[in-house]
Amino acid sequence: xxxxxxxxxxxxxxxxxxxxxxxxxxxxxxxxxxxxxxxxxxxxxxxxxxxxxxxxxxxxxxxxxxxxxxxxxxxxxxxxxxxxxxxxxxxxxxxxxxxxxxxxxxxxxxxxxxxxxxxxxxxxxxxxxxxxxxxxxxxxxxxxxxxxxxxxxxxxxxxxxxxxxxxxxxxxxxxxxxxxxxxxxxxxxxxxxxxxxxxxxxxxxxxxxxxxxx
Amino acid sequence: xxxxxxxxxxxxxxxxxxxxxxxxxxxxxxxxxxxxxxxxxxxxxxxxxxxxxxxxxxxxxxxxxxxxxxxxxxxxxxxxxxxxxxxxxxxxxxxxxxxxxxxxxxxxxxxxxxxxxxxxxxxxxxxxxxxxxxxxxxxxxxxxxxxxxxxxxxxxxxxxxxxxxxxxxxxxxxxxxxxxxxxxxxxxxxxxxxxxxxxxxxxxxxxxxxxxxx
Amino acid sequence: xxxxxxxxxxxxxxxxxxxxxxxxxxxxxxxxxxxxxxxxxxxxxxxxxxxxxxxxxxxxxxxxxxxxxxxxxxxxxxxxxxxxxxxxxxxxxxxxxxxxxxxxxxxxxxxxxxxxxxxxxxxxxxxxxxxxxxxxxxxxxxxxxxxxxxxxxxxxxxxxxxxxxxxxxxxxxxxxxxxxxxxxxxxxxxxxxxxxxxxxxxxxxxxxxxxxxx
Amino acid sequence: xxxxxxxxxxxxxxxxxxxxxxxxxxxxxxxxxxxxxxxxxxxxxxxxxxxxxxxxxxxxxxxxxxxxxxxxxxxxxxxxxxxxxxxxxxxxxxxxxxxxxxxxxxxxxxxxxxxxxxxxxxxxxxxxxxxxxxxxxxxxxxxxxxxxxxxxxxxxxxxxxxxxxxxxxxxxxxxxxxxxxxxxxxxxxxxxxxxxxxxxxxxxxxxxxxxxxx
DNA sequence: CTATAACCGAGACGGTACGTCCGGTCTTACG
DNA sequence: CGTAAGACCGGACGTACCGTCTCGGTTATAG
Numbered sequence: 001x002x003x004x005x006x007x008x009x010x011x012x013x014x015x016x017x018x019x020x021x022x023x024x025x026x027x028x029x030x031x032x033x034x035x036x037x038x039x040x041x042x043x044x045x046x047x048x049x050x051x052x053x054x055x056x057x058x059x060x061x062x063x064x065x066x067x068x069x070x071x072x073x074x075x076x077x078x079x080x081x082x083x084x085x086x087x088x089x090x091x092x093x094x095x096x097x098x099x100x101x102x103x104x105x106x107x108x109x110x111x112x113x114x115x116x117x118x119x120x121x122x123x124x125x126x127x128x129x130x131x132x133x134x135x136x137x138x139x140x141x142x143x144x145x146x147x148x149x150x151x152x153x154x155x156x157x158x159x160x161x162x163x164x165x166x167x168x169x170x171x172x173x174x175x176x177x178x179x180x181x182x183x184x185x186x187x188x189x190x191x192x193x194x195x196x197x198x199x200x201x202x203x204x205x206x207x208x209x210x211x212x213x214x
Numbered sequence: 215x216x217x218x219x220x221x222x223x224x225x226x227x228x229x230x231x232x233x234x235x236x237x238x239x240x241x242x243x244x245x246x247x248x249x250x251x252x253x254x255x256x257x258x259x260x261x262x263x264x265x266x267x268x269x270x271x272x273x274x275x276x277x278x279x280x281x282x283x284x285x286x287x288x289x290x291x292x293x294x295x296x297x298x299x300x301x302x303x304x305x306x307x308x309x310x311x312x313x314x315x316x317x318x319x320x321x322x323x324x325x326x327x328x329x330x331x332x333x334x335x336x337x338x339x340x341x342x343x344x345x346x347x348x349x350x351x352x353x354x355x356x357x358x359x360x361x362x363x364x365x366x367x368x369x370x371x372x373x374x375x376x377x378x379x380x381x382x383x384x385x386x387x388x389x390x391x392x393x394x395x396x397x398x399x400x401x402x403x404x405x406x407x408x409x410x411x412x413x414x415x416x417x418x419x420x421x422x423x424x425x426x427x428x
Numbered sequence: 429x430x431x432x433x434x435x436x437x438x439x440x441x442x443x444x445x446x447x448x449x450x451x452x453x454x455x456x457x458x459x460x461x462x463x464x465x466x467x468x469x470x471x472x473x474x475x476x477x478x479x480x481x482x483x484x485x486x487x488x489x490x491x492x493x494x495x496x497x498x499x500x501x502x503x504x505x506x507x508x509x510x511x512x513x514x515x516x517x518x519x520x521x522x523x524x525x526x527x528x529x530x531x532x533x534x535x536x537x538x539x540x541x542x543x544x545x546x547x548x549x550x551x552x553x554x555x556x557x558x559x560x561x562x563x564x565x566x567x568x569x570x571x572x573x574x575x576x577x578x579x580x581x582x583x584x585x586x587x588x589x590x591x592x593x594x595x596x597x598x599x600x601x602x603x604x605x606x607x608x609x610x611x612x613x614x615x616x617x618x619x620x621x622x623x624x625x626x627x628x629x630x631x632x633x634x635x636x637x638x639x640x641x642x
Numbered sequence: 643x644x645x646x647x648x649x650x651x652x653x654x655x656x657x658x659x660x661x662x663x664x665x666x667x668x669x670x671x672x673x674x675x676x677x678x679x680x681x682x683x684x685x686x687x688x689x690x691x692x693x694x695x696x697x698x699x700x701x702x703x704x705x706x707x708x709x710x711x712x713x714x715x716x717x718x719x720x721x722x723x724x725x726x727x728x729x730x731x732x733x734x735x736x737x738x739x740x741x742x743x744x745x746x747x748x749x750x751x752x753x754x755x756x757x758x759x760x761x762x763x764x765x766x767x768x769x770x771x772x773x774x775x776x777x778x779x780x781x782x783x784x785x786x787x788x789x790x791x792x793x794x795x796x797x798x799x800x801x802x803x804x805x806x807x808x809x810x811x812x813x814x815x816x817x818x819x820x821x822x823x824x825x826x827x828x829x830x831x832x833x834x835x836x837x838x839x840x841x842x843x844x845x846x847x848x849x850x851x852x853x854x855x856x
Numbered sequence: 857c858t859a860t861a862a863c864c865g866a867g868a869c870g871g872t873a874c875g876t877c878c879g880g881t882c883t884t885a886c887g
Numbered sequence: 888c889g890t891a892a893g894a895c896c897g898g899a900c901g902t903a904c905c906g907t908c909t910c911g912g913t914t915a916t917a918g
Contacts (some may be wrong), residue, residue, distance in 0.1 A: 031863070031914090050348025057904055066865045071906070123347040129403050130344035133337040134264025143406040175420045178400070179393055186396030189343050189403075192357040206389045210424045243884085243894060271873055280896040285875065457868060457910085478776025485899055494870045499901070551775040557831050558772035561765040562692025571834040603848045607821055610828030614820070617771050617831075620785040634817045638852045676890075699878055708891045713880070 051127025101161035265341025315375030479555025693769025743803035
C-alpha cells in the first residue's frame with residue numbers, strides 16, 4: 001500500500017509549480033522491485049547508522065537507484081520511513097486470541113519486543129517523532145497511522161475480555177490502553193531500562209489489577 | 215551547573231586528534247553573558263522553527279556570537295539543548311507539598327503542562343530522543359539527567375504519601391511512577407491528544423486508584 | 429582546453445579516501461555556461477581585490493554558482509586561476525612576424541604590456557608563484573604550462589631571425605630568451621619600475637646587441 | 643633593527659581607532675629574546691610549510707608566545723617576514739672584492755645560492771611578492787628594502803670594475819644590473835631550472851660579454 | 857508493431873549547514 | 888606594563904546532503 005498518498009507534499013515546496021497541476025504518478029507504472037530495494041536500503045541504513053544519518057543520498061546509493069526515483073514516490077524522508085515503519089510493525093497485528101486478556105497481552109508484548117529487537121524500528125520511531133514536532137504533515141500521519149490504529153489493536157483485545165466478563169463493568173478501557181501503549185513507547189524510546197519478560201509481566205499484572213473484575 | 219561536562223565529545227569525531235588529548239576549556243574563562251545569550255538564542259530558534267531546524271549556524275547568528283564559541287563550550291548541539299532543557303524544566307522541581315498525594319500530583323502536572331505550553335521544551339525533548347537513538351553519549355546523558363532525576367521527583371511525592379498512610383503497603387511505587395511519567399511523555403511527544411486539566415484529573419484518579427490505601 | 433586535468437588533486441588531502449578511488453567528473457557533463465561564469469567571476473574578483481583575497485566562497489557568490497560546482501571541476505583555487513591566466517595570456521600568442529626580430533620583439537612586448545595593463549594577470553601570476561612555493565602540483569603546472577610554452581614563443585621568434593641571418597651564428601639563444609622573459613616578469617611582479625615603451629626599447633636594443641650579427 | 647617602522651599599519655584596518663592615536667610601542671621596552679624567538683619560529687614554519695601556511699597563530703604557538711605579542715610589534719605577517727627576509731639575505735652583503743668583476747659576481751652569486759639553498763628565503767620572497775600585489779604598503783616596502791638596496795650592491799660591484807677599466811665606457815650598467823637581478827629572481831621564484839654553478843658561469847659570461855671593454 | 861510516454865540511473869546544479877582554522881581584538885592573571 | 892594564554896566575533900575552508908533539474912537508455916502501454 002502506498003502510504004504516502006496520505007502524507008501530502010510539503011506545503012512550502014518551492015518547485016511544485018508543475019507537480020501541483022499534473023496528476024500524481026500512476027502507481028501502476030511503479031517498478032516494485034525498485035520500490036522494495038529502496039525500502040530495504042532505508043532499513044539497512046537506519047539499522048547501521050540511525051534515522052538521522054540515513055540520508056536520501058545514501059539510501060539511493062545503497063539501493064542502487066537514482067535520488068529522483070525516491071523523490072518521485074515519497075514526498076519526504078519521513079514519508080518513506082513511515083511506510084517502512086508501518087510495514088515493520090504490521091507483523092505485530094497478529095490477532096492473538098488465547099482466550100484470556102493476560103495471555104493475549106503477553107503475546108502482544110512479546111511480539112512487539114521481538115520486532116524492536118530485530119529491526120531498526122526504534123530509531124525510526126524516534127526520528128519520526130522528532131520530525132513530527134516541526135512538520136504538521138508528519139505529525140498528522142503519525143497520529144493517524146500509528147497511534148490511532150495501533151491503540152485500536154489493544155482496545156479490541158480488552159473488549160474481548162470485557163465481553164467474556166474478565167473486566168470490571170466500570171473499568172476505564174481508554175486509560176488502560178493508554179497505560180499499556182505509553183509504557184511501551186517510554187521504554188522503547190528512552191532505552192533506559194530493558195524491555196524484557198519481567199517488564200511485560202509487571203505491566204500486564206498492574207494494568208489488569210486496575211480493571212479486572214472482582 | 216555546567217552540564218555538558220558530563221556529555222563527552224562524540225566518539226566518531228574525525229578531527230579530534232589534537233582536541234582529544236588536550237584539556238577541555240576552563241569554565242572559569244567563560245563569558246557568562248555570551249553563554250546565556252547562546253542558550254536564549256537556542257530557545258528562540260527551537261520555539262520558532264523546531265529542534266531539527268535550529269542549526270548551530272543559526273544559533274550563533276541569533277546570539278550574535280561566533281560558531282566557534284558554541285563549539286568551544288558544548289561538544290554537540292544535543293549537549294547544548296540538554297543544558298537548555300534541563301534549565302527549562304528545572305522550574306518544575308518546585309517541591310509541592312499540599313499534604314495529599316492527589317493534590318501534589320495535580321500541582322506537579324499543572325506545572326509541567328505550563329512549562330511545555332510556554333517553552334519549546336516539547337520539540338527539544340523530541341529532538342534529544344531522536345539524537346539519543348544514534349548517539350550513546352546523548353542517550354546516557356538523557357537517561358541520567360532527565361529520566362532518573364525527574365522520576366525521583368514523583369517518587370518522593372509518593373513516598374511522602376506512603377508515610378502519611380495514604381498509600382497501600384504493598385503498592386508498587388515504581389510502576390506508579392513509571393505510569394505517570396510515561397503518560398506525560400506519550401502525550402507531550404505525540405501531541406495526539408490534549409495535555410489538559412481533564413487529562414490530569416484522569417491520570418491522578420487512575421493512578422491513585424491502583425495504589426491508594428483501602 | 430581543460431587545463432586542470434593536468435593539475436592533480438592535492439596530495440595532502442584528508443578526505444580523499446573515497447574521491448581518490450573514483451573517476452574524475454566527466455567533462456562532457458559540464459555546463460559550459462556555468463564554467464565560463466565562474467572564470468569570469470574569478471577574473472573580476474582578482475581585478476578588484478587581488479588573488480589572495482579572491483576566495484572560492486566569493487567566486488561562487490559572484491558567479492551565482494554553488495561552491496561545490498567549483499570544487500567539482502578544479503582541484504584547487506590555483507588550478508582555477510591557472511586556467512584563467514592561460515586563457516588571458518594566450519592572446520599574446522599572436523604569431524607576430526614583421527620580418528625583423530626587433531620589430532617582432534617590440535610587437536610581442538607591446539601585446540604583453542597591454543594584457544597586463546588591462547587584465548588581472550599580474551596579481552594572478554604573483555599568487556600562482558606564491559602557491560607554487562608550497563604546492564608541487566602547482567609548481568609543476570606553472571613550469572610546464574607557462575614557462576616552457578611561453579618561452580618557446582620567443583625562441584621561435586629568434587629562430588626566424590637566425591634563419592634570416594639577423595643573428596650571430598654562435599649566439600646563445602637560450603640566454604637571450606631567458607633575459608627577455610625574466611626581465612618581463614621582474615618588472616611585472618615587482619612593479620618597481622614602469623613596464624612602458626621606453627623599457628621595451630631598451631630591452632630590445634640590449635638583447636639584440638648581444639646576439640645580432642656583425 | 644625594527645624594520646616594520648617603515649611599513650605603516652594597513653590602511654583599511656578596522657580596529658585601529660585607538661591604535662592610530664596613541665604612541666607606537668616603545669622599542670626600548672621590547673623583550674629581544676621574545677622578538678628573536680618569534681622570528682626563528684617564523685623561519686622554521688616557512689621552511690616546513692611555506693609562507694602561505696605559516697599563520698600568525700602557528701608562529702605564536704611555535705614561538706611559545708601570545709598572538710598579541712606578534713601583533714604588538716609587527717603590523718602584519720608581511721612586515722614580520724620582510725624583517726626576517728632582510729636579515730636572512732643581509733649576509734650576502736659581504737663586500738666581495740676579488741679584484742675583478744667576474745670573480746666578484748661569481749662570489750656574489752655563490753653566496754646568494756647558498757642562502758636560498760639553506761634558508762626559507764625563496765618561499766618568503768614568493769609570499770611577499772604575492773602580498774605586495776594587493777597591499778601597497780608591502781609593495782612599497784618591498785621595492786625600497788629589497789629591490790633598490792640590493793640592486794645597489796651589484797651596481798657598486800660593476801662600478802668598481804668600471805673604475806678599473808674592465809668595462810666599456812658606454813656600457814649600460816643599469817641594464818646589466820637588472821639582467822643579473824632579474825635572472826636570479828626568475829630562477830629562484832620559478833624553480834623551473836637549477837640555480838647552480840653552470841647557471842652562474844653562463845650568467846656572468848653573458849652579462850660581461852655585453853659590457854666588457856674591448 | 858511501432859512510437860511515445862513514463863520510468864529509471866546517473867549526476868550536475870544552487871544552496872544550506874557542517875565542524876575547523878585562522879585573523880585580528882580584547883581581557884585576565886602573572887611577574 | 889609586557890607577556891602567555893586564550894575567549895571572542897567574523898569569515899573562509901572543503902565536505903555532505905538537500906531537492907531540482909537535465910541527460911540518455913529502457914520498458915511497456917496505446918495507437
